[in-house]
Amino acid sequence: MAADSAAAPPQGTAAPPTPAVLEARGLAKRYGDREALREVSLEARRGELVAVIGPNGAGKTTLLSILAGIQRPDAGEVNLSPREIGWVPQQAAVYGKLTVEENLRLFARLEKVPDPGASVERMLDLTGLRERAHDQVSELSGGNRQRVNIAVGLLGEQCVLLLDEPSAALDPRQRERVWEFVLSLADAGTTVVYSTHNIQEAERHAQRVLVLADGELIFTGSPRELEDVVERGASADVLAPGGTPADFEAAFVAFLRQRGH
Amino acid sequence: MRWLLLKDLQILRRSPLVVALLVLYPAVISTLIGFALSRGPDKPQVAFVNLVPKSAEQIELGGEQINVTRQAGPLFRAIEPVRVQTRREAIQKVEDGEVLGALVIPEDTTRKLQAGLEPATVEVFYNADDPVKANYVRDTIKSQVQDANNALTKRLAEAAAEYLDLIGTGGRFEIFGRELDVLGLERAEEILREAERELPKRSPAREQIEQVVRFARLARDNLDLSDAVLSSVGTPIAVKQTQLDGGATPLSSFAVAIAVTVSLMFITLLLAAGTLALEREENAFPRLVRGLVSRTSVLLEKAALAAVCSATVCLLMLAALGLFVDLNWERSPLWIAAVAAGALAFAAMGLAVGVVTKEVRAASLLCVMLSLPLAFLALVPSGSVSRPLFEVVRAISALFPFKPTLTALDTALDETGDIVAPLLHLLALFLAFGAVSRLALRRFAG
Numbered sequence: 001m002a003a004d005s006a007a008a009p010p011q012g013t014a015a016p017p018t019p020a021v022l023e024a025r026g027l028a029k030r031y032g033d034r035e036a037l038r039e040v041s042l043e044a045r046r047g048e049l050v051a052v053i054g055p056n057g058a059g060k061t062t063l064l065s066i067l068a069g070i071q072r073p074d075a076g077e078v079n080l081s082p083r084e085i086g087w088v089p090q091q092a093a094v095y096g097k098l099t100v101e102e103n104l105r106l107f108a109r110l111e112k113v114p115d116p117g118a119s120v121e122r123m124l125d126l127t128g129l130r131e132r133a134h135d136q137v138s139e140l141s142g143g144n145r146q147r148v149n150i151a152v153g154l155l156g157e158q159c160v161l162l163l164d165e166p167s168a169a170l171d172p173r174q175r176e177r178v179w180e181f182v183l184s185l186a187d188a189g190t191t192v193v194y195s196t197h198n199i200q201e202a203e204r205h206a207q208r209v210l211v212l213a214d215g216e217l218i219f220t221g222s223p224r225e226l227e228d229v230v231e232r233g234a235s236a237d238v239l240a241p242g243g244t245p246a247d248f249e250a251a252f253v254a255f256l257r258q259r260g261h
Numbered sequence: 262m263r264w265l266l267l268k269d270l271q272i273l274r275r276s277p278l279v280v281a282l283l284v285l286y287p288a289v290i291s292t293l294i295g296f297a298l299s300r301g302p303d304k305p306q307v308a309f310v311n312l313v314p315k316s317a318e319q320i321e322l323g324g325e326q327i328n329v330t331r332q333a334g335p336l337f338r339a340i341e342p343v344r345v346q347t348r349r350e351a352i353q354k355v356e357d358g359e360v361l362g363a364l365v366i367p368e369d370t371t372r373k374l375q376a377g378l379e380p381a382t383v384e385v386f387y388n389a390d391d392p393v394k395a396n397y398v399r400d401t402i403k404s405q406v407q408d409a410n411n412a413l414t415k416r417l418a419e420a421a422a423e424y425l426d427l428i429g430t431g432g433r434f435e436i437f438g439r440e441l442d443v444l445g446l447e448r449a450e451e452i453l454r455e456a457e458r459e460l461p462k463r464s465p466a467r468e469q470i471e472q473v474v475r476f477a478r479l480a481r482d483n484l485d486l487s488d489a490v491l492s493s494v495g496t497p498i499a500v501k502q503t504q505l506d507g508g509a510t511p512l513s514s515f516a517v518a519i520a521v522t523v524s525l526m527f528i529t530l531l532l533a534a535g536t537l538a539l540e541r542e543e544n545a546f547p548r549l550v551r552g553l554v555s556r557t558s559v560l561l562e563k564a565a566l567a568a569v570c571s572a573t574v575c576l577l578m579l580a581a582l583g584l585f586v587d588l589n590w591e592r593s594p595l596w597i598a599a600v601a602a603g604a605l606a607f608a609a610m611g612l613a614v615g616v617v618t619k620e621v622r623a624a625s626l627l628c629v630m631l632s633l634p635l636a637f638l639a640l641v642p643s644g645s646v647s648r649p650l651f652e653v654v655r656a657i658s659a660l661f662p663f664k665p666t667l668t669a670l671d672t673a674l675d676e677t678g679d680i681v682a683p684l685l686h687l688l689a690l691f692l693a694f695g696a697v698s699r700l701a702l703r704r705f706a707g
Contacts, residue, residue: 065547068551069551069552070547070551081552082551082552083551083552087548087551089544089547089548091544092544093543093544093545093547093548094543094545095268095272095543095545096543097271097272097275097276098268098271098272098275102268102271106264106268107548107553109264110264110265110549110553110554111553136275152548
């Protein structure tokens with residue numbers, strides 16, 4: 001089934017599209033009899049925020065793992081090597097017994113950053129964790145730990161950042177702080193691709209959403225375009241009195257239902 | 262790789278409980294073994310009463326006076342005697358739990374020994390509340406009484422042999438203060454020969470004298486064998502010990518080898534498996550292997566960390582044990598080789614454990630669950646189980662590093678045996694477990 005896509009540029013942008021920074025073509029992955037990804041292709045531009053959404057088991061984490069180089073696809077290719085892509089896993093991948101600074105310094109050295117000390121300083125400023133620099137990560141709150149996790153993903157100063165469920169298990173305040181940080185990165189030109197279960201997060205922050213279901217990419221476009229697609233084909237029970245879906249989440253659910261998922 | 266190594270050392274430094282365990286475990290083991298080897302077992306307290314009158318303490322055997330009470334000397338080296346005056350008092354001390362047992366020498370002991378018509382009997386009382394101690398007291402006294410029996414029997418046989426020798430060859434003999442000259446069969450034969458020569462050739466007495474001479478010769482020839490016969494009666498079963506196989510390692514050295522091998526196994530397995538499992542528990546493994554470090558480097562780093570730390574601790578442990586046990590320090594290069602090879606093999610095995618577990622706790626538990634049966638199997642002696650079962654045990658032990666490490670270390674501590682074979686065995690196990698870990702890392706850790 002071909003993915004619905006919108007030709008229109010992302011909301012609020014009038015400039016011609018910049019060249020794609022990240023490109024993936026025909027990605028496929030199979031676990032035994034189950035097809036986790038089927039011929040998924042995508043691209044993301046400089047500074048673009050792309051959300052990957054879908055029901056449980058849709059293949060979101062598999063897609064991000066392949067883009068990050070954690071897993072090898074059975075078919076397809078990605079234009080960037082793992083070292084050219086920053087990756088932030090869903091669960092913080094940092095050492096609890098080390099301090100924030102020690103974690104940053106360790107990964108900066110492993111990344112072979114030219115000046116590890118300067119990178120650490122920059123990340124401490126960027127994450128707002130300077131005051132907690134000498135605290136062990138195990139003593140930090142979930143939100144701060146996730147900020148360290150993201151900072152480690154940024155140490156290599158790659159132009160693309162992949163985030164797998166970046167705000168999962170965070171309280172609203174912590175979530176807000178993480179998003180402020182991520183948005184600032186995108187403003188600075190970093191391409192951000194993130195997966196999320198939180199539909200509002202996709203609507204609120206993403207310029208483009210990719211909808212995955214059963215390993216298949218069934219939509220790519222802006223949140224507004226997804227709502228338009230639903231409006232065009234929806235029955236009355238999913239539409240509000242004005243003829244539009246009640247909210248983006250309702251539109252997303254209706255879209256999945258229309259597509260038989 | 263060095264940054265990972267430094268990171269792991271930093272984490273260890275911040276894990277005081279783990280470090281304490283790693284340092285205290287061998288320290289406690291070496292101290293316990295050191296004390297156990299340097300001190301003999303405590304002597305059991307045994308009430309002792311000798312009811313033999315002072316005047317009757319001596320018996321005469323073969324003209325020699327023997328003080329029977331002095332025969333108790335070896336016994337007193339095996340027990341701590343609590344001297345009492347009466348039989349009743351001795352029994353009371355056992356009943357009150359003041360002593361583990363009581364030994365009573367009855368007053369008729371020397372009389373019966375002197376008469377030789379019936380055996381002298383000593384009495385032993387013991388408390389069976391504690392079966393282990395009761396058994397120890399019973400066996401100790403029984404063994405010492407048996408030794409005394411043997412000594413007396415030997416002395417009696419020697420005296421009898423002296424008498425028989427006197428009958429055969431003749432000589433001087435003292436009895437009741439008077440010295441007698443005993444003719445003896447040998448001299449009797451000579452006298453009869455002379456008498457026979459002086460008789461006329463056709464005298465009928467010649468034939469009779471000839472018969473007596475033949476008897477005297479026969480009797481003397483057979484008495485010549487009496488020493489050996491009496492000796493065999495005095496010691497009916499003698500033990501000739503011949504070692505057919507194995508080294509001549511003193512028990513203390515073997516105990517040291519076991520202690521060090523057990524410590525090496527625990528420390529190395531726990532460190533290798535734990536540090537590898539930690540990478541997955543902290544979710545850092547995927548981040549590391551996506552271009553920062555290769556999977557093989559991660560494994561090598563963990564193996565090196567575990568092997569170096571555990572080998573250092575165990576060599577220090579060996580040095581500490583050297584304070585208690587006489588070790589040949591000139592062979593220390595061989596100790597290092599044995600400990601290093603064992604550490605590497607255990608490290609590779611620890612990696613295999615660490616790969617299949619996702620948490621440090623699970624890895625630690627699996628290490629302990631694997632270690633104890635492996636150590637137990639490796640220490641099963643041949644002959645204690647059926648031959649086919651022993652072959653199975655030996656084959657299983659050969660698949661894991663405990664047995665070859667113990668063999669290598671035992672050989673390194675001792676003067677005998679070939680150390681090259683166990684070292685090559687350990688090297689092969691290191692490579693085999695390393696390969697298994699590398700393959701399993703792809704399968705289990707993505």
